[in-house]
Amino acid sequence: MMITYAPMTIEAYDAVIGLWHGMPGIGLHVDEADSRHGIAAYLRRNPGMSVVAHDGARLVGAVLCGHDGRRGYLSHLAVYPAYRGRGIGREMMRRCLAALRSEGIAKCTILVYTDNTDGQAFWERHGWRQREDLRCMQTATGA
Ligand SMILES: CC(C)(COP(=O)(O)OP(=O)(O)OC[C@H]1O[C@@H](n2cnc3c(N)ncnc32)[C@H](O)[C@@H]1OP(=O)(O)O)[C@@H](O)C(=O)NCCC(=O)NCCS
Numbered sequence: 001m002m003i004t005y006a007p008m009t010i011e012a013y014d015a016v017i018g019l020w021h022g023m024p025g026i027g028l029h030v031d032e033a034d035s036r037h038g039i040a041a042y043l044r045r046n047p048g049m050s051v052v053a054h055d056g057a058r059l060v061g062a063v064l065c066g067h068d069g070r071r072g073y074l075s076h077l078a079v080y081p082a083y084r085g086r087g088i089g090r091e092m093m094r095r096c097l098a099a100l101r102s103e104g105i106a107k108c109t110i111l112v113y114t115d116n117t118d119g120q121a122f123w124e125r126h127g128w129r130q131r132e133d134l135r136c137m138q139t140a141t142g143a
Pocket residue numbers: 023024025026076077078079080083084085086087088089090091110111112113116117118119121122125
């Protein structure tokens with residue numbers, strides 16, 4: 001099997017949503033941040049940083065990557081179950097961190113559901129550490 005990697009473009013939207021939809025560990029908001037419009041805006045703001053993985057023509061993995069000029073963020077890293085354990089998640093993560101590094105971004109943050117122990121194990125395996133001194137808080141802007 002030959003896996004290829006490429007920057008995510010909006011043309012991949014339907015396939016990427018198909019991957020994320022219903023996948024445990026992925027919090028999808030297709031009526032809001034993850035709408036076609038929302039993802040297109042994200043990709044425009046962070047050109048070339050999000051990654052897709054293909055097996056031939058089939059999309060098998062994806063991740064969103066971007067930064068706010070100060071800190072980097074990865075979201076929705078996912079690989080189809082049949083393709084897991086072959087280094088695809090790690091390679092997409094590696095590419096994202098390289099892209100952030102090349103833009104001078106020194107740190108990257110992810111949000112992981114507290115019940116996603118497999119996801120947490122993946123990040124810990126790769127040197128990511130939970131910030132015990134921080135708690136994530138959020139509010140709606142009204143948009
Ligand atoms: C997390 C996820 C993207 C990992 O993708 P993957 O392609 O299977 O991961 P890789 O094959 O690249 O794994 C790389 C390494 O991490 C390890 N790893 C992968 N999943 C792991 C797990 N659940 N627990 C412990 N280690 C894990 C692998 O053993 C491998 O180790 P190695 O470097 O010694 O070979 C995939 O399991 C997934 O899609 N999960 C559901 C969505 C999700 O929870 N995403 C995270 C959101 S925060």
